[in-house]
Amino acid sequence: MGAYVLFVAMLTASPQHVEAGKDGKNESPGASTTPTPVPTMDVEVIFWNSVKDSDDPELLQTYLDRYPAGAFAPIAKLKIERLNAPPLTPSGRVADEPTFSGSESYGRQEVLRVTLGGSGSRGVLGLRGQTLDAFWQIAIGPEAKGAIVVEVLPGGAAEQVRLRRGDIVTRVEGQDVAAMADVARLIGQAGPGKQVAIQIWRPDGDYKTLVARLAARADKNDAPAALALAEIYRLGLLGREDVSEALKWQHKAAETGSTVAMFVLGTTLAASQGPEKEKELSEAVQWFRKASEAGDPRAMHALGVMYDNGFGTSKDAVEAVRWFRKGSDAGNAAAMAAFAQMQLNGRGTIKDETAGVALMRKAADAGNPTAMAQLGAAYAEGKGLPKDETEAVRWYRRATDAGYTAAFYHLGLAYHYGRGVPKDQTEALRSFRWAADNGLTVGMVALGDIYANAIGTAKDDAEATRWYRKAADAGDTGAMYTMAIRSEFGLGVARDTEGAAQWAIASVKGGSEYARTQLIAEADKWSPDFRRTLQRKLKDAGHYTGDIDGRMGAGVKDALDRLAKSGTKGP
Secondary structure (H helix, E strand, O other), rough: OOOOOOOHHHHHOOOOOOOOOOOOOOOOOOOOOOOOOOOOOOOOOOHHHHHOOOOOOHHHHHHHHHHHOOOHHHHHHOOOHHOOOEEEEOOOOOOOOOOOOOOOOEEEEEEEHHHHHHHHEEEEEEEEEEOHHHHHHHHHHOOOOOOEEEEOOOOHHHHHOOOOOOOEEEOOOOEEOOOOHHHHHHHHHHHHOOEEEEEEEEEOOOOHHHHHHHHHHHOOOOHHHHHHHHHHHHHOOOOOOOOOOOHHHHHHHHOOHHHHHHHHHHHHHHHHOOOOOOHHHHHHHHHHEEEEEEHHHHHHHHHHHHHHHOOOOOOOOHHHHHHHHHHOOOOOOOHHHHHHHHHOOOOOOOHHHHHHHHHHHHHHHHHHHHHHHHHHHHHOOOOOOOOHHHHHHHHHHHHHOOOOOOHHHHHHHHHHHHOOOOOOOHHHHHHHHHHHHOOOOOOOOOHHHHOOOOOOOOOOHHHHHHHHHHHEEEOOHHHHHHHHHHHHHOOOOOOHHHHHHHHHHHHHHHHHHHHHHHHOOHHHOOOOHHHHHHHHHHHHOOOOOOOOOOOOOHHHHHHHHHHHHOOOOOO
């Protein structure tokens, strides 16, 4: 199950800062004596760079949630489709009972007792992982089924019991794990502080031993072995990521006629950011087409994405709809959601909100967590069905139960505003914290606003700044501008004019239109020292040629324009 579809109405707005209530109390953010940061909806290059190599679909989804129309959105969608899709066999069909192609043992099962972290009512394990495709089971045995650990987060529960990269989580509290979403759901439901049993699979010896054994089989045109080998290199399970080696084995697997291998290869090529990017995008389209024509529903969705965005081929919404429809008819939930979105917007097909919502519901019922959140948004906005905020919250809850991080943020908004649930700032705080703890920058900023403005809790400038700083460090340009303000005025942090100017520059360079315009429009609210420091930094970067006099005139405006254009953007 993938996440191609953009959020409708409420979700696409994704307000970065918690707004004031109708009574005018707890206004957020900022005081009237300082420049007031607001969200930017521009592409965040810094944010993308921080998540683009992740193999955690939820982390990649945070980019889409914050920047649904960003320049890198199509690539993020393709990666999520690959990482979070139902397991397929080499023939392209959903795997019910995969058959192990070997007879020898490749690893062993172990059980670890883990005391969970977390806040509120949901437990946190402290790792990032991805769902295993069925080719792992065919390559190394039926026990290798579940979710593979791609990163162990520092200081978390997983690190404390020595879970490591490459471990495969097969059971949680005796319940089988079929996907990474199952791990998130079972751990979340267990709650913080609870000790749970985590069953894992580890290779005999180490991954070097496993690589040697898989390579011997891959050389004999064993496609599942070649794909598993490619994943080991791509995930860096030997110590470093090696995309070129992964591509070599993916090509070998695809040339055997495996449609799964064709899809996996196409996804890797589509995510390329190298010097041969355009060539590799074109090659990705070819492999997606070949797999689609052989009946692979994931490839049909991926090919639709390529046409919809003009990647590796001409941009063609009608052709995109054709492939989304084919994937939808073949039962792919991501394709259903994508086709539904095209119907809702009337792109490449006749606008039909009723049919779009019906198909979105089908995708949600098939287990697509993004579709669940989108259906919640449709109810919240009354798009294609009667407005029902209570029903919207029900779908947001279903999405959170499926481990969909962004839905916690929107559930937090529902509690904050009292939409579909009684207004409850304590529950809002818990939901925002869960979203923030799982890497969602809008959740971090919401927490910053709550502590900065004493919304349902005591005012705490230091805690507010801590959350703004986390969001800024994760690449959120709105949070960067907020950090410029807080550093300049000493809010929750020691006053630092040098640091304030650096945050302002980072925000503009990252693509914040708001920061670029407000630095000029509200120039008189910044100190002379700040203005001179900003001029000096712009001059050092080669964007400003005027005097260091603190006057924010046309010269500084032009310099900020040049700074904004210097940011690297594009797919």
